[in-house]
Amino acid sequence: MSADSSPLNQPFHVEVAQRVKRLPPYLFGRINKMIYDKRVAGDDVIELGMGNPSDPPQQVVIEKLVEAARDPRSHRYSKSNGIANLRREVGAKYLKKYGVRLDPDNEVLVCLGSKEGFSHMCLALMGAGDTALVPAPFFPVHVYAVALASGNVISLPVADNDKFLSDIAYTCETLYPRPKLLIICYPHNPSSAVVEQGFYDEVVKLAKRYNLMVISDFAYADVAFDGYKPPSFLASPGAIDVGVEFTTMSKGYNMAGWRVGFCSGNAEMISALATIKGYYDYGMFQAIQVAAILALRDTEAAVEEQSLVYKSRRDALCDGLARLGWDVAPPKAGMFVWQAIPEPWRSRMSTMDFAMLLLDRGNVAVSPGSGFGPAGEGFLRMSLVENEERLRQAVRHIKRCLAEAEPEFAKPARQASV
Secondary structure, eight states: OOGGGSGGGSOOOOOOOHHHHTSOOOTTHHHHHHHHHHHHTTOOOEEOSSOOOOSOOOHHHHHHHHHHHTSGGGGSOOOTTOOHHHHHHHHHHHHHHHOOOOOTTTSEEEESSHHHHHHHHHHHHOOTTOEEEEEESOOHHHHHHHHHTTOEEEEEEOSSHHHHHHHHHHHHHHOSSOOOEEEEESSOTTTOOOOOHHHHHHHHHHHHHHTOEEEEEOTTTTOBOTTOOOOOGGGSTTHHHHEEEEEESSSTTOOGGGOOEEEEEOHHHHHHHHHHHHHHOOOSOHHHHHHHHHHHHHOHHHHHHHHHHHHHHHHHHHHHHHHTTOOOOOOSBSSEEEEEOOTTHHHHSOHHHHHHHHHHHHOEEOEEGGGGOGGGTTEEEEEOOSOHHHHHHHHHHHHHHHHHHHHHHOSSOOOOOO
């Protein structure tokens, strides 16, 4: 046998699973690469794309983490559903804030961030041929976690609450087999749309009428402004019979990198998620869980103060964009401003091209709305993670960028490109 014909010299082809092939190219890849290249070149890029909190957790929470990490017992494998005291603390928060009584042993589970829990819940509930209804525009994991679980997705416009509800009913009446899962997300990411408790009352009725399981992504429960208080899906009568709700400590508690999330609600759905997690992980580092207990128990006032910080940032950004002549609708909740691209730019280029223009010539990174599905075309998602001065600086950069680009793009509308 010649050296060339040796099995060790034969080409080898990796065949990835169909679930991976179903995923589209990452739309934000071009932006992320340009941000990296510009920063390597020494440019000061103002990052308004990702909702990555820039403020630290409370010092007392950090100190508790350090203390717990020094305990040798913290370094053992933990329970995949979370330690009992943390689950009890989640239940206590639900009772105090929303009037919802939960059984911490069967109706609360600790996740490695709500995104992990959501993805594994889809794996626990969905299979080939199953369909989920999701809001449009959509947060990517709401669609692609279903796809990774081999399910199908139908997206329904979220801008009009009444129409969204009627679209759910119409789809359930006309689609066979009927959808199995409804995913809701309020305050909504990316659009910042909000609802009142009555909306969830109607969701529960639809779920029971059509045997539709519900997942509520309540990631922005702790960030709201101007007196608005985001309601919990689980506070609606009968909600616990049909669904679960995911919450997180990433936003209001500034613990994004800690990856602390919770799933609460229907015991059978919780049990299914616990089964999946039992095969995938041994739970969260126990010292983080201990620190999370203290954060939930003792730092609620700081969470409310953090909302005021985001409100000031919202006002700085929205006021600045309004002075540029943009039609601005300040959000009532969440960490983002969902902003329509002003004319004539909206007619001249795609959302992706506009975002690339701001980054290339203005050093301001934003998320193009098209990254959240076709319903996001024509919009930008701008995060509130930078301080007020940096946000004002971003507005100045945008103004200068568009003024300089205007002569070049002062031509009839061209076909949008992606």
